[in-house]
Amino acid sequence: MTVNGQFPGPTLEVRNGDTLIIKATNRGRYNITLHWHGVRQMRSPWADGPEFVTQCPIRPGQTYTYRFTIEDQEGTLWWHAHSKWLRATVYGALVIYPKLGSSYPFRRPAKEFPVLLGEWWNRDPMQVLQQSMVTGAAPNVSDAYTINGQPGDLYPCSSQDTTIFPVRAGETFLLRIINAALNQQLFFSIANHQMTVVEADAVYTKPFTTNVVMIGPGQTTNVLVTANQPPGRYYMAATAYASAPNVAYDNTTTTAILEYQRGGSSRPVLPQLPVWNDTNTAKAFTARFRSLSRGEVPTRIDENLFFTINLGQINCSRPSFRCQAPNNTRFTASMNNVSFSLPTRNSILQAMYQNTPGVFTTDFPPVPPVQFDYTGNVSRGLWTPVSGTKLYRLKFGSHVQIILQNTNIVTVEDHPMHLHGYHFYVVGSGQGNFNPKTDPARFNLVDPPFRNTVGTTPGGWVAIRFVADNPGVWLMHCHLDVHIGWGLAMAFLVENGVGELQTLEPPPLDLPQC
CATH class of the missing domain: 2.60.40.420 (Cupredoxins -  blue copper proteins)
Incomplete structure (x- = not known):
């Protein structure tokens, strides 16, 4: 489509x-x-x-x-x-x-370019999804990555249509990088050129210079680049950052061309990109983000939540889990052992507004129902979640902290977690299991990054904070679409506050009906 x-x-x-x-x-x-x-x-x-x-x-x-x-x-x-x-x-x-x-809080660039990183399948991606649902296996990986819809001339199909970004020597331009890939974090780099990061997720950041950007699905990153190299043609390139061991991924590289005016037609220079599993580079890049101003980081916490981020397996014979896998199981995913199930006869928000019973419950657990060594050797008895449309209720204006704890169920992985309707402060992260006695002392409450999508440290945790001042139903999910389809999601029900400006608007007249 x-x-x-x-x-x-x-x-x-x-x-x-x-x-x-x-x-x-x-x-x-x-x-x-x-x-x-x-x-x-x-x-x-x-x-x-x-x-x-x-x-x-x-x-x-x-x-x-x-x-x-x-x-x-x-x-x-x-x-x-x-x-x-x-x-x-x-x-x-x-x-x-x-x-x-x-x-802008920086000198206005001479040019601006959107850079949309995507994935491409050589067949209808809905059919790829359907095949995986039938077999119970993970879906086939993509056939190519793209930059502004084109794979680039390292693939056999698009040498005549590779995206070109024309620049003049000496000028500074802005790249608005968006990771629209379906299932893959990506490394991005420009041959022989440094990038200065100035914004992420529509929030200005303290500038820092880098040779490589790691960007997860859902995230945006703006960088300033100065055309300060000899006039010529230079590749922009993106390739996979695949943090999960022994999990298939698309091991190809997409390219576009940064082309100087009067730069000739020589073969572009290719940048040196990190290897596919370079978690150290990914973590080092992410750790450099800081907010431009202090903002209003919540210090009083009303809701202290602890969410485990799990993969898993489920038996196909259970209702609504049809598949034909040889071992009668299929992959699943969950938060706090709840695999999120979408309703089919009404939307959650409509059901909440109309007080329609039976569509959802508000008993999503604030902590895991069973405590275990989250990043150690996890018993297979903990691999199977329960299924449900469970929400967590928040009072309007409450100050919320969530610890997103990665687990070693099936495998550790960097899950880009997106919260709808809000930005949040990323106040801390670390390896291993979160320690509530010692880790908060290392939180950054001065200038933490303000994001809407954050990666969970592979084999570790990340801490976020926000104020629940937006009434309604807001989804929180992994932005790897294969994982949200497996149930790696939950939703918050934020209650109305006082007065019109703190109250959910009525639904529009043309809202689609189920």
């Missing part, structure tokens, strides 16, 4: 404070929803988009109009399908410029 016949879809260019009205008509053959990734939609979760969470899908032939306002945000976000694997081809950039009269 495509949007307006384009792959990637259109880049939306708006200003901080703008109200967006986007009419989405489904002319494809699959149900679909759209998600405005990273937009903090105050009082408007009806526009958030995850299928059967905030809305029922837009069915073929139907139309739904998304309405929301950009409030106190600027930088690079993006939009994408939030319906099974349609995100493989339905996505685009959302560029939020400063308000008129305002400016």
Whole structure:
């Protein structure tokens, strides 16, 4: 599927404070929803988009109009399908410029380029997903990575269509990098050029210089680059960062070309990228992010939550888990041993607003039901989760801390965890099991990064904090789409506060019905 016949879809260019009205008509053959990734939609979760969470899908032939306002945000976000694997081809950039009269906190670049990193399958990705659901195995890995929809000339298919970024010698330009890949963290680099990171997830950062960017699915990173090399042609390249041992991944490299004016037509120079399992480089890069200003990091904690991030296996003979695997099992995933199950007869938000019983419960556990050595040798008796549509209820204005603990069930892996409707402060991370007595002393409460998607340290933990000031139902999930399909998700039900500005808006009249 495509949007307006384009792959990637259109880049939306708006200003901080703008109200967006986007009419989405489904002319494809699959149900679909759209998600405005990273937009903090105050009082408007009806526009958030995850299928059967905030809305029922837009069915073929139907139309739904998304309405929301950009409030106190600027930088690079993006939009994408939030319906099974349609995100493989339905996505685009959302560029939020400063308000008129305002400016960037750095010198305005001469040019700006969106850089959308994606994945490509040589068949309908929905069929790839369906095959894995039948067999119980992990889905086939992609056939290529892409930059702005093109794999690049290291593949046999696209030497004539490789994306080219034209620049002049001496000028400084801004790259708005978006990882729209379905299932893969990526390393990104430019031959012979350094990058200065100035923003991530639409939040300005303290600048730092790097030769390589590691970016997880869902994340955005803006970098300044100066064309200070001899005029020529230089590859931009991206390849996999695959943190899980013994798990298949697409071991190819996508390229685009940074081309200087009067740079000739010589073969571009290729950058040196990290090896696929270079977790040290990935961790070192992530650790350098700092907020530009102190912000308002919550210090009083009202809700202290501890979530384990687990893979696992489940028996196919259980209801709703049909498969034909030889050993009668299929892969699954969970948080606190709960594998998230989407409803099918109503969306969660509609059920909450209408007080419809039987669609969800609010008994998601705040801590794991069983404590164990999370990053050690885990007994196979702990590999099988329970299934349910379980939410965790938060009072409006409560200060929330979540420890996201990676586990060694099946394997350790860097899971990019995305929280809808909010940004959060990443106050700490570490290896091994989180120690509540000693680890908080090392938290950064001065200038922690403010993100909407964060990777969980392979074999470790990450701590985040936010204020629950956005009423509604907000999904938290792994942004590896294979994992959210296996159940690596949960949702928060944030109660209304006091008065109109702290109360969920009523649903729009054209909200799709199930």
